[in-house]
Amino acid sequence: MTELLIRNGFVYDPINKIDGEKMDIAVKNGKIVEKIEGKRVKKINASGMMVMPGGVDIHSHIAGAKVNLGRLLRPEDHYKDVEPRTSKTRSGVGYSIPSTFTTGYRYAKMGWTMVMDPAMPPLKARHTHEELNDTPIIDKATYPLLGDSWIVLETLSEGRIDECAAYVAWELNATKGYAIKLVNPGGLEAWGFGRNVSNIDDTVPNFNITPREIVRGLCKVNQLLHLPHTIHVHTNNLGKPGNYENTLKTMQCVEGLNHNNRPLIHITHCQFSAFAGNDWRTFESAADKIANYINAHNHVTLDMGQVVFSDTTTMTADGPFQFILYQLSGNKWINGDVETETSSGIVPFHYKRSSYVHATQWSIGLELALLIKDPWKILLTTDHPNAGPFIAYPKIISWLMSRKAREKMMKRINKKARSKSLLPTIDREYTPYEIAIATRAGQAKALGLKDKGHLGVGADADIAIYDLNPEKTDLNANPRLIRRAFKHAAYTIKDGQIVVKGGEVVKSISGRTFWVNVEAEKALVETRILKEKFAEYYTVQYENYLVPEHNLAVSAPIQVHAEV
Amino acid sequence: MTVSMRPKYLFKVPVNARNISPDAFASQTIDKIKKFEVWEGNKKRTLGELFEITGESGETPKETSIQVTGDLRRVKRIGEAMTEGEITIEGNVGMHLGEKMKGGTITVTGDVGSWLGAMMKGGTITVKGNVGDYVGAAYRGSMKGMMGGAIIIYGNAGNEVGCFMRKGLIKIYGSAGQFVGIHMHNGTIFVQGDTEGRAGASIIDGKIVILGNAASVLPSFTFDDVKKKVKVDGEEILGPFYSFTGDLVEKGNGKLYVAKAKNQHLDFYEKYL
Numbered sequence: 001m002t003e004l005l006i007r008n009g010f011v012y013d014p015i016n017k018i019d020g021e022k023m024d025i026a027v028k029n030g031k032i033v034e035k036i037e038g039k040r041v042k043k044i045n046a047s048g049m050m051v052m053p054g055g056v057d058i059h060s061h062i063a064g065a066k067v068n069l070g071r072l073l074r075p076e077d078h079y080k081d082v083e084p085r086t087s088k089t090r091s092g093v094g095y096s097i098p099s100t101f102t103t104g105y106r107y108a109k110m111g112w113t114m115v116m117d118p119a120m121p122p123l124k125a126r127h128t129h130e131e132l133n134d135t136p137i138i139d140k141a142t143y144p145l146l147g148d149s150w151i152v153l154e155t156l157s158e159g160r161i162d163e164c165a166a167y168v169a170w171e172l173n174a175t176k177g178y179a180i181k182l183v184n185p186g187g188l189e190a191w192g193f194g195r196n197v198s199n200i201d202d203t204v205p206n207f208n209i210t211p212r213e214i215v216r217g218l219c220k221v222n223q224l225l226h227l228p229h230t231i232h233v234h235t236n237n238l239g240k241p242g243n244y245e246n247t248l249k250t251m252q253c254v255e256g257l258n259h260n261n262r263p264l265i266h267i268t269h270c271q272f273s274a275f276a277g278n279d280w281r282t283f284e285s286a287a288d289k290i291a292n293y294i295n296a297h298n299h300v301t302l303d304m305g306q307v308v309f310s311d312t313t314t315m316t317a318d319g320p321f322q323f324i325l326y327q328l329s330g331n332k333w334i335n336g337d338v339e340t341e342t343s344s345g346i347v348p349f350h351y352k353r354s355s356y357v358h359a360t361q362w363s364i365g366l367e368l369a370l371l372i373k374d375p376w377k378i379l380l381t382t383d384h385p386n387a388g389p390f391i392a393y394p395k396i397i398s399w400l401m402s403r404k405a406r407e408k409m410m411k412r413i414n415k416k417a418r419s420k421s422l423l424p425t426i427d428r429e430y431t432p433y434e435i436a437i438a439t440r441a442g443q444a445k446a447l448g449l450k451d452k453g454h455l456g457v458g459a460d461a462d463i464a465i466y467d468l469n470p471e472k473t474d475l476n477a478n479p480r481l482i483r484r485a486f487k488h489a490a491y492t493i494k495d496g497q498i499v500v501k502g503g504e505v506v507k508s509i510s511g512r513t514f515w516v517n518v519e520a521e522k523a524l525v526e527t528r529i530l531k532e533k534f535a536e537y538y539t540v541q542y543e544n545y546l547v548p549e550h551n552l553a554v555s556a557p558i559q560v561h562a563e564v
Numbered sequence: 565m566t567v568s569m570r571p572k573y574l575f576k577v578p579v580n581a582r583n584i585s586p587d588a589f590a591s592q593t594i595d596k597i598k599k600f601e602v603w604e605g606n607k608k609r610t611l612g613e614l615f616e617i618t619g620e621s622g623e624t625p626k627e628t629s630i631q632v633t634g635d636l637r638r639v640k641r642i643g644e645a646m647t648e649g650e651i652t653i654e655g656n657v658g659m660h661l662g663e664k665m666k667g668g669t670i671t672v673t674g675d676v677g678s679w680l681g682a683m684m685k686g687g688t689i690t691v692k693g694n695v696g697d698y699v700g701a702a703y704r705g706s707m708k709g710m711m712g713g714a715i716i717i718y719g720n721a722g723n724e725v726g727c728f729m730r731k732g733l734i735k736i737y738g739s740a741g742q743f744v745g746i747h748m749h750n751g752t753i754f755v756q757g758d759t760e761g762r763a764g765a766s767i768i769d770g771k772i773v774i775l776g777n778a779a780s781v782l783p784s785f786t787f788d789d790v791k792k793k794v795k796v797d798g799e800e801i802l803g804p805f806y807s808f809t810g811d812l813v814e815k816g817n818g819k820l821y822v823a824k825a826k827n828q829h830l831d832f833y834e835k836y837l
Contacts, residue, residue: 076706331707 002496003028003036006463009046010470012432013053014441015454019433020470025051027461030496034457044498048469049490052436053453054113054462055393056443059232059268059303060384061315062103063117063131063142065124066344069334070097070313070385073346077313089505096312096385104136105505106391111464111489113511114444114452117142118181118232118268119317121338122149123540125175125547132513133553137492137499139452139462141514143232144175145317147182147214148189150340150537151530156217157209165221165564169518170530172227174546176515176555179229179447180222183317184236185214188343196320200236200249211236212253219254219264225518225562228448230301232266239321241277244286248293251300259299266446269305269383271365283357284420285364291371294378301446302372303379306365306396307358308388311350316386319343340537351388359417361387366399366406370426375437379446394486397439398479400430405479429476432468449514461496464489512556520562565622567597568631569615575638577605578658579614582641586628586649586668589621597621625649625668632657637677643670646687659696662689665713678722684732686713697722697741700734710734710751714797723760726753729770733797745772748818754796758826766811767818773801778822778830785810785820787833794821806830 004027010020026036061067071078074097081094083102092102107115115135120128120142132140146152146168155164168180186204187197197204200211215233222231235250237243247267254264267273276286294300314325319335322345326333329349336344351358365387372378380397384390398405410418430438444453451460468475468485475482488503499507534542549555567589580603589597598612611617615632622628629650636642636657643651645664652671653661659677662670665684672689678696681689683703695717700710701724709728716735723741726734729751739757748767755772761779764772773794785808793802805821822830 073705075704076702079703079706332705 002498003038003041004044004461004493004496004498005036005041006044006046006051006465009049009051009465011051011455012436013455014433014437015445016456018455025455025463027463027493027496030461032455032457032459032461044465044491046465046491048467048472050432050466050468050470050485051455052111052464052466053440053444053455053459054464054492054494055107055111055439056447056449056453057107057112057115057381057384057390058266058379058443058447059118059305059381060115060390061117061119061386062115062140062384063100063135064120064128066119066315066317066336066346067097068127068131069336070315070346071099073332073334074313074348077311077348086505088508094389094391096310096389098389100131100134101136104138104511105508108137108492108494108500108505109488109503110391110393110486111466111492111500112138113462113464113492113494114139114449116140116178116447119183120144120175120177120181121317121342121344122146122171122175122177123338123341123538123545125177126551129176129513129547129551133510135511136508137494137505137511139511139514139556141178142176143179143181144171144177145181145183145342146171147180147185147218148187148342150189151533152218153186153189153204153207153209153214156213157207161217161220161224162564164217165224165562166520167530168218168221169225169520169562169564172516172518176513176547176549176552178514178516179227179232180218181232181234182215182218183234183342184238184321185211185233187211187236187320188317191319191343192337197236199246200253212249215250215253215265216257219257223257224564225520226560227516227518228558228560229446230263230266232268234268234316234318235273238272238318239275239325241275241279241283244274244276244289247273247290251293251297255297255299261298263301263446264299266301266303268303269381269386270302270368270378271305271307271361271387272383274364274368280357283360285360285367285422287364287367288371288422291368294372295374301377301379301442302368303381303383304365304369304396305381305383305387306369307351307362308382308392308395309351309353309358309362310388310392311348312385312388313346314349314386315344315346317342317344319345321345322347325349339539353413356414356417359413360420362409362413363417363421363423367422367426369400369438370428371422375430375434376442376445378438379443380438393439394483397430397435397486398482400438401432401435401482402476402479403427403429404477408479432470432475461493463491463493465491465493510554512554513552514556514558515552516560517557518560518562520564565620565627566629566631567594567617567619567621568633569617570632571615571634571636571639572613574635575604575614577638579604579639580641581611581639582644584611584630584632584642584651585644585646586625586630586651587646589630590625590628590649591623592621594618594620622649640677643668656693662687665689675719681710681713681715683709683711684713684715685711688714688716690716692718694719694738695721697724698727699725700729700732701725701727707747709747720757725755726751729753735796739776744774745770745818748772752796754801764808764810764818764820766814766816767820768811768814768816769818771796771819771821773805773821775801775823775826777826781808781820781822781830782810784813786812787836790824790834790837791821806833
């Protein structure tokens with residue numbers, strides 16, 4: 001294993017409260033160590049550069065059945081963005097749904113080293129892990145969709161929380177998942193029968209349960225299982241004008257649960273859930289209302305879902321929402337139903353500056369990020385590829401760090417959207433320290449990853465070095481420099497190995513796949529009841545459903561001891 | 565200023581020559597042009613290895629004209645995304661000629677392969693011979709075909725002429741294959757000869773004029789009227805024509821004009837007048 005010494009960089013490590021201090025970072029055997037000496041140590045001169053922990057992405061659709069269907073649906077998306085083979089990397093294609101290898105390389109080139117795939121139908125777990133295995137360099141994990149599973153709905157509606165917890169524990173082990181994902185809780189089940197739920201207190205057809213009970217129930221399950229991440233929620237009514245009230249109710253509904261000041265719920269791609277107005281004509285931003293709530297409460301984390309003006313592909317498990325999007329855009333589409341578990345949909349979508357709605361959406365994401373005072377609560381994502389491809393992160397960082405960059409874009413967007421936007425009233429500009437929180441430290445903390453997102457002794461040696469001098473350049477006035485630096489990391493170090501140098505991949509390694517191995521005493525795993533249910537509900541055999549650990553190229557289980 | 569090119573041998577595998585274009589040649593010396601990279605199959609070559617190149621290029625793309633003489637049936641992507649200037653091809657040429665072209669002119673004396681002028685935005689392409697499929701079409705999966713400019717074909721064209729066309733003009737003086745103007749959003753297609761049927765499938769708007777025999781009219785088109793004449797690119801063409809609106813499956817409002825003279829089998833429509 002290489003021994004590295006990164007010298008004289010400006011280190012940003014928010015978890016250890018280091019804000020731009022000039023210091024050395026020592027690496028040995030893939031971990032960060034106190035100090036290192038000797039002739040074999042490779043030295044990296046990082047003077048005049050920013051040193052940050054490797055980036056972490058809490059929500060990015062990079063693998064799985066629906067991502068792959070998106071690839072099949074959009075040959076024209078690949079045609080415009082082709083990556084030739086090099087001596088170190090394989091060939092591939094972009095743009096909005098890059099091939100697996102290109103995904104890994106592009107994340108690494110930006111200095112990101114861990115990415116979470118947020119929507120895996122449990123039935124498609126094997127496919128998802130096959131793709132994750134072929135995504136090089138970065139570490140990854142995936143969240144199984146559990147909010148609409150029949151067994152979850154049945155056990156919760158009958159108040160059998162312990163049994164539900166045991167089932168979720170089994171499901172996480174069976175699919176090698178990382179956290180509980182809820183998408184439009186209750187609504188996807190209803191969509192299987194051509195219906196939807198209209199708000200958090202609507203009863204799910206065929207099940208005597210409301211989305212509120214599902215969210216609360218799974219939040220309790222999450223606590224019982226001591227999972228590292230909170231529940232990861234895509235709210236009901238997502239993408240519809242006036243949905244912010246429902247979003248607030250979703251956050252409020254878990255307020256009473258005991259949490260020792262730790263977050264209880266993660267509302268993902270919040271931009272899509274912060275719409276006010278009655279229809280598309282009266283549509284406006286509700287970012288201020290969401291921000292006020294978040295500023296007053298500590299049990300929620302959010303991610304942005306920032307819109308980037310580009311031709312992208314929307315894909316979510318929210319089938320009914322994708323149907324609406326298809327009707328709005330008239331574009332080609334795919335809609336799917338995954339047996340008793342979830343649904344899905346894919347629609348190509350072009351976010352245009354000239355459109356009032358799209359420009360307002362762009363504004364909402366930034367308003368959320370700038371109005372929420374605590375950067376640990378709002379994390380940077382584009383919900384790749386739903387609001388834009390992940391390669392736009394440098395652009396978003398420049399918008400957050402520079403008022404000038406925001407104003408420049410404001411001049412080019414729809415007039416009505418510009419006049420209604422709150423952005424001109426906001427002076428705040430993120431510091432590099434806050435950027436390090438929004439893109440790394442905060443994400444790792446929200447995910448409960450102890451060895452990621454920081455540069456303390458014992459952490460994984462995942463490090464990004466950006467050629468940007470915070471002392472010499474006035475960052476706020478030079479958004480272009482920010483963009484260039486974050487687009488091509490000077491160095492990306494993964495597990496103590498230099499994988500990217502000067503924005504080019506110099507070494508391709510396999511990343512690990514993290515999953516949560518829950519030890520539950522009251523294990524349902526081999527119970528007769530589960531097998532009976534399985535035989536009744538599923539088209540596949542119980543034995544074929546389980547993803548064995550040897551299917552993961554590099555398995556990294558996190559041991560958790562549950563209370564059930 | 566003209567650059568003349570002639571292939572050194574008959575190409576047996578496809579040659580990807582996207583940099584044979586006035587934009588790439590302008591203000592370059594012949595020696596530099598000879599060093600341009602091209603792919604012959606999976607081998608990287610230089611233009612000088614494949615072509616004899618003589619003449620002189622202009623200062624700007626506008627002043628540059630390129631003349632290629634010989635059999636270029638395996639040469640793809642000539643004039644890709646060109647903005648100005650002129651390309652003249654004496655002989656046959658391969659696929660993707662003038663793809664994404666934005667301006668300038670391309671003239672071909674022989675036949676052309678498929679995807680001629682696909683996704684073009686401006687400029688003019690004139691072909692004296694026959695053309696393959698997907699003239700002025702969109703790339704697979706894309707919904708944006710030809711967006712401007714003109715394609716004039718004196719020979720015959722293949723299937724799916726003007727697929728997903730959004731603007732511009734395609735004129736075919738010979739005959740055309742099936743699905744003329746499929747998925748068209750706007751623009752004009754004129755066919756002087758016969759078509760093989762299913763013209764205008766899934767069109768939303770735009771105009772298709774067929775002077776020759778139209779093997780069939782889709783049932784999703786509604787019959788409007790018999791018109792004496794039709795305008796194509798400012799020019800009046802005398803009919804009479806059967807006029808149809810469609811494609812109703814797509815709630816479309818496109819117009820399909822089929823000349824009465826060569827379409828006796830459609831006269832039953834007249835009883836609906």
